Amino acid sequence: MISENAAMNELLEYQRQTEALSSVAERLVWDQETVMPRGATEQRAEETAAMEAMLHARRTDPRIGEWLETAVPQSPSEERILALVARDFARAGAVPAELATEIARQTSLGQGVWAAARASEAPEDFMPLLDQILSLKQDEAHALVAAGFGNGDPYDALLDDYEPGATQSQIAGLFETMRPRLVALREAVLDADGQPEPLRGRFAQETQLRLARACATGFGYDWTRGRMDIAVHPFSSGRWQDSRITTRIVETDPFNCIYSTIHEVGHSSYEQGIDQDHAFTPLGRGVSMGVHESQSRIFENQLGRSRAFTGWLHARMGDMVGGLSITDADEFYRTVNRVTPGYIRTEADEVQYNLHILMRFDLERELIAGRLSADDLEEAWNARFLRDFGVAVDKPSNGVLQDVHWSVGLFGYFPTYALGNVYAGALHQALRAAVPDLDDSLEDGDATPAAEWLRENVHRHGALFEPGELVEGAVGGPVTPEPLLAYLEEKFGAIYDL
Amino acid sequence: MISENAAMNELLEYQRQTEALSSVAERLVWDQETVMPRGATEQRAEETAAMEAMLHARRTDPRIGEWLETAVPQSPSEERILALVARDFARAGAVPAELATEIARQTSLGQGVWAAARASEAPEDFMPLLDQILSLKQDEAHALVAAGFGNGDPYDALLDDYEPGATQSQIAGLFETMRPRLVALREAVLDADGQPEPLRGRFAQETQLRLARACATGFGYDWTRGRMDIAVHPFSSGRWQDSRITTRIVETDPFNCIYSTIHEVGHSSYEQGIDQDHAFTPLGRGVSMGVHESQSRIFENQLGRSRAFTGWLHARMGDMVGGLSITDADEFYRTVNRVTPGYIRTEADEVQYNLHILMRFDLERELIAGRLSADDLEEAWNARFLRDFGVAVDKPSNGVLQDVHWSVGLFGYFPTYALGNVYAGALHQALRAAVPDLDDSLEDGDATPAAEWLRENVHRHGALFEPGELVEGAVGGPVTPEPLLAYLEEKFGAIYDL
Known part of the structure; x- marks a missing residue:
């Protein structure tokens, strides 16, 4: 039981940090759309990419799989948390890394190409x-x-x-x-x-x-x-x-x-x-x-x-x-x-x-x-x-x-x-x-x-x-x-x- | 030589992300001191702590030690980069984790206790x-x-x-x-x-x-x-x-x-x-x-x-x-x-x-x-x-x-x-x-x-x-x-x- 509780607690603590970090990433988007100096686009792209890569690494961390195997929830809330973490972990793991990278690459181009095509009606x-x-x-x-x-x-x-x-x-x-x-x-x-x-x-x-x-x-x-x-x-x-x-x-x-x-x-x-x-x-x-x-x-x-x-x-x-x-x-x-x-x-x-x-x-x-x-x-x-x-x-x-x-x-x-x-x-x-x-x-x-x-x-x-x-x-x-x-x-x- | 260059490049790429993430952490401080809603202090403390823990983990990542052992700089700039990374890595690794945690804990209390003592001249x-x-x-x-x-x-x-x-x-x-x-x-x-x-x-x-x-x-x-x-x-x-x-x-x-x-x-x-x-x-x-x-x-x-x-x-x-x-x-x-x-x-x-x-x-x-x-x-x-x-x-x-x-x-x-x-x-x-x-x-x-x-x-x-x-x-x-x-x-x- 101790190790099961330990797994649950470690998972919750890890998740707590991930949620806090993803909240920071969201704040960065707010900053970009409201107060960011207009000359900061390259730097911001680098910062955003680093946050995303870090969050992706956290979401696919193999320890999550181990915790999910042993953790025992102590309440309906914890049960639901486990289900949501498991779903997110499975989704993140289901897509091969090269495919995920290629999607990120093409869709980051996408918005610019789309905006230019729209502007020129082409x-x-x-x-x-x-x-x-x-x-x-x-x-x-x-x-x-x-x-x-x-x-x-x-x-x-x-x-x-x-x-x-x-x-x-x-x-x-x-x-x-x-x-x-x-x-x-x-x-x-x-x-x-x-x-x-x-x-x-x-x-x-x-x-x-x-x-x-x-x-x-x-x-x-x-x-x-x-x-x-x-x-x-x-x-x-x-x-x-x-x-x-x-x-x-x-x-x-x-x-x-x-x-x-x-x-x-x-x-x-x-x-x-x-x-x-x-x-x-x-x-x-x-x-x-x-x-x-x-x-x-x-x-x-x-x-x-x-x-x-x-x-x-x-x-x-x-x-x-x-x-x-x-x-x-x-x-x-x-x-x-x-x-x-x-x-x-x-x-x-x-x-x-x-x-x-x-x-x-x-x-x-x-x-x-x-x-x-x-x-x-x-x-x-x-x-x-x-x-x-x-x-x-x-x-x-x-x-x-x-x-x-x-x-x-x-x-x-x-x-x-x-x-x-x-x-x-x-x-x-x-x-x-x-x-x-x-x-x-x-x-x-x-x-x-x-x-x-x-x-x-x-x-x-x-x-x-x-x-x-x-x-x-x-x-x-x-x-x-x-x-x-x-x-x-x-x-x-x-x-x-x- | 390939593996030496590979180590140098991996270190540079890793460092690039770390610099971008630390720049995000700095932006979070700006936000707190200028535009953050006043009711957000607890949430922000959690976010800041998560960013710091993540950055600390990056600065003490054992891979840095391995890269430093094999990387061969290709320019004076790269030589200086290696020296700075090595210094930071050595500093971060020199302080036992429990001591670092205890310092973080006491100094996070420190500012509040100091401000209260100053306000009451005590x-x-x-x-x-x-x-x-x-x-x-x-x-x-x-x-x-x-x-x-x-x-x-x-x-x-x-x-x-x-x-x-x-x-x-x-x-x-x-x-x-x-x-x-x-x-x-x-x-x-x-x-x-x-x-x-x-x-x-x-x-x-x-x-x-x-x-x-x-x-x-x-x-x-x-x-x-x-x-x-x-x-x-x-x-x-x-x-x-x-x-x-x-x-x-x-x-x-x-x-x-x-x-x-x-x-x-x-x-x-x-x-x-x-x-x-x-x-x-x-x-x-x-x-x-x-x-x-x-x-x-x-x-x-x-x-x-x-x-x-x-x-x-x-x-x-x-x-x-x-x-x-x-x-x-x-x-x-x-x-x-x-x-x-x-x-x-x-x-x-x-x-x-x-x-x-x-x-x-x-x-x-x-x-x-x-x-x-x-x-x-x-x-x-x-x-x-x-x-x-x-x-x-x-x-x-x-x-x-x-x-x-x-x-x-x-x-x-x-x-x-x-x-x-x-x-x-x-x-x-x-x-x-x-x-x-x-x-x-x-x-x-x-x-x-x-x-x-x-x-x-x-x-x-x-x-x-x-x-x-x-x-x-x-x-x-x-x-x-x-x-x-x-x-x-x-x-x-x-x-x-x-």
């Missing part, structure tokens, strides 16, 4: 490299399958890294239900009479940041354990006592700053809300990309874009800038939620966003399965876009070249965005049932009753449960896309008087 | 812990001596970590020359008629920062490879492409901000100026604390507090704030350099600063030698202060409790401050001879001809030469305190009309 400059990256990711997927991941399915073996336990057939089932209703809703909304007006005016950076801070505070963001900075692409970063958010400023569009902030507060609150006991263990972080996205989306959309919260926002904004171009609060709510045609996923509204994801999910499954080649990708993209969105893509930067993901090897990542929306829909239904007077608080700009319910039912557990198990526990039953679809149809039906 | 709360830390540092010194460091002298074995090659007898010789002349100069200056006026007024933070930025630019600070933030205790951080400075704001004393900034620019320019070829090798950093301090001091004092530069500063400040309480540029120069009695080292002027160091140097040598105990330290401090400064210490926070250094185990560090001033004096003499029209530039707020001379003669070499060798090469002969003393006597003789 997919032909990017597709040969994408073809290589795809081929390497196929090799990785097969290596993972050979090690027992994905139940024999290469795509599922990749997906498992972002959304453990999810499968493409399960997700495809959800998405099949969603697609016709989303397409129909989109068409009805865009055809409706009386489209909402955009908000007009210029909004100073300082005003936008003050508003964003007020929103973050209203959503319960803990400023003693976080901070807000400006970044080109907003993101959140870090865990537990140090979870930071970023936002961006577009002078003519204050909603960009406000809803980016609320979105990132959703991510950050998840990390801030995890039980302290889980800190520096594999339980001390959000359990999956999908669950993470559900937290940012429910903050941003179901709560932040609700009639109740936008009423407060309208008054607050009006006070701050001394009057808005839209004076009626109901009209302001419609403006916040206005649906406009567009090509770009990251700019899409609640109605159209998931349609973007559904199409990427189908395309990347075809790519990984080898049924679609990089050469034919643009054609397939454009055909599918026309089918779902009713318009032809006008240029590659609005089409197949718009997202960075595939260029850096992220296959199996896209569906977690839509899965996050599905989770958010289900959680929102349960939240409203549990906190029936939530709108009273939201009308005062106070979303903390919602944040507290989410902390209690989702955040605090960290990675203690598998994603599906966690969300099912929180909503008290199986998770379906029905609550999300019903919410969208009801909300936009009312806004557009359908 | 040396008796701190001295028992200092006694333990001292005893551990004595053990460390003896372990280092046993491993061949310090030529049998325990104090020298500690000193060697901060100023390689320096010895207490050599430094004591320098300081013996300096002490009587500094004491005499101090007395003459403070007894002189017509003491300079202080500058009066309140200076907004934004104004001070704009001035500080202008000064940093005037000294050639490369903003594309650095940035400036506010910190409680100004410091500089980082190397090569990412060397950042910090400053502080005191509303009624803009010189605090300006000269802190110029001081840190001196440190940072050293790191920015190191040859790119040395990056990510042990040559890619300032060679010693003394040489580092010489760069910050020559920027701050010999250049920044010169009549020529303060003439420009006076005009610029006047323009920015719309008039100063001191309208005459000569009088402004006297104000910048005014000498006032005081207890605190960090607030001391050019005349009195070194006297502070000399006394700490003598006291800590007695402590390490076991001729003075922590119990008797306060009495010894007060007696020495009365002798050198002519006034009795009024309270412990102005006396024996004013510096953090000993509480965190820094013995052998203090003399590098005065050594830096001695180096600065010698370098300044050589610089003036090499750039005879330097004042013409300084009068325009442009110190870059000086910065360039220092880059060429000091910075670019990094740690390629031993500190003494480096400074002797730059000044073209042996280094003595005479240039510094002559400079001080001439400058303050003129200012105070002695």
Whole structure:
């Protein structure tokens, strides 16, 4: 027994250091995206590579295998920790070192080549490299399958890294239900009479940041354990006592700053809300990309874009800038939620966003399965876009070249965005049932009753449960896309008087 | 030969990663002192400890010993790299692991206990812990001596970590020359008629920062490879492409901000100026604390507090704030350099600063030698202060409790401050001879001809030469305190009309 306990304790201590070191690596990314001098790119690349190599060596350290063989967990938490360490160790060991190195090499080139091709509207400059990256990711997927991941399915073996336990057939089932209703809703909304007006005016950076801070505070963001900075692409970063958010400023569009902030507060609150006991263990972080996205989306959309919260926002904004171009609060709510045609996923509204994801999910499954080649990708993209969105893509930067993901090897990542929306829909239904007077608080700009319910039912557990198990526990039953679809149809039906 | 080259290359590659990782650890300190949320202290302590443990494991990795045995250097640079790695490896291996852990444990307590004792003016709360830390540092010194460091002298074995090659007898010789002349100069200056006026007024933070930025630019600070933030205790951080400075704001004393900034620019320019070829090798950093301090001091004092530069500063400040309480540029120069009695080292002027160091140097040598105990330290401090400064210490926070250094185990560090001033004096003499029209530039707020001379003669070499060798090469002969003393006597003789 002593040696079993010793193995468990040694493993926990080793893991504790690994978690702390990986937290440092994450901080380095924050630094790079917010405060790093622009002349430091080469040095930073070297520093990042050294951290990654060191962390990779730790994750594949043979001692982990020995500890896993003898360690005996003393609690359900320790049992779960062992399972997570074992999964990570098996994944890291499944991919041959040369393949891992080659993937790292090609994907580090990928982002630059992609960005240049996008800037010059030249997919032909990017597709040969994408073809290589795809081929390497196929090799990785097969290596993972050979090690027992994905139940024999290469795509599922990749997906498992972002959304453990999810499968493409399960997700495809959800998405099949969603697609016709989303397409129909989109068409009805865009055809409706009386489209909402955009908000007009210029909004100073300082005003936008003050508003964003007020929103973050209203959503319960803990400023003693976080901070807000400006970044080109907003993101959140870090865990537990140090979870930071970023936002961006577009002078003519204050909603960009406000809803980016609320979105990132959703991510950050998840990390801030995890039980302290889980800190520096594999339980001390959000359990999956999908669950993470559900937290940012429910903050941003179901709560932040609700009639109740936008009423407060309208008054607050009006006070701050001394009057808005839209004076009626109901009209302001419609403006916040206005649906406009567009090509770009990251700019899409609640109605159209998931349609973007559904199409990427189908395309990347075809790519990984080898049924679609990089050469034919643009054609397939454009055909599918026309089918779902009713318009032809006008240029590659609005089409197949718009997202960075595939260029850096992220296959199996896209569906977690839509899965996050599905989770958010289900959680929102349960939240409203549990906190029936939530709108009273939201009308005062106070979303903390919602944040507290989410902390209690989702955040605090960290990675203690598998994603599906966690969300099912929180909503008290199986998770379906029905609550999300019903919410969208009801909300936009009312806004557009359908 | 292949295996010898292989060993050299493996060592270089390993070292490259270690340098990159240690650069990340340094960045983490910057983050903590500038932008970290205040609630993140526990998490950060864990992260810092994990980085230190990882770096310590790397520095003591047995493979380094094997590589050192077989590696054959292909150039003088590689020869020097091997020597530095060997020294670091031997130092890290000389101290038993339990002793190193115990030192880390006690000194991590030390700072908090010291700060509390200082706040409550209670040396008796701190001295028992200092006694333990001292005893551990004595053990460390003896372990280092046993491993061949310090030529049998325990104090020298500690000193060697901060100023390689320096010895207490050599430094004591320098300081013996300096002490009587500094004491005499101090007395003459403070007894002189017509003491300079202080500058009066309140200076907004934004104004001070704009001035500080202008000064940093005037000294050639490369903003594309650095940035400036506010910190409680100004410091500089980082190397090569990412060397950042910090400053502080005191509303009624803009010189605090300006000269802190110029001081840190001196440190940072050293790191920015190191040859790119040395990056990510042990040559890619300032060679010693003394040489580092010489760069910050020559920027701050010999250049920044010169009549020529303060003439420009006076005009610029006047323009920015719309008039100063001191309208005459000569009088402004006297104000910048005014000498006032005081207890605190960090607030001391050019005349009195070194006297502070000399006394700490003598006291800590007695402590390490076991001729003075922590119990008797306060009495010894007060007696020495009365002798050198002519006034009795009024309270412990102005006396024996004013510096953090000993509480965190820094013995052998203090003399590098005065050594830096001695180096600065010698370098300044050589610089003036090499750039005879330097004042013409300084009068325009442009110190870059000086910065360039220092880059060429000091910075670019990094740690390629031993500190003494480096400074002797730059000044073209042996280094003595005479240039510094002559400079001080001439400058303050003129200012105070002695």
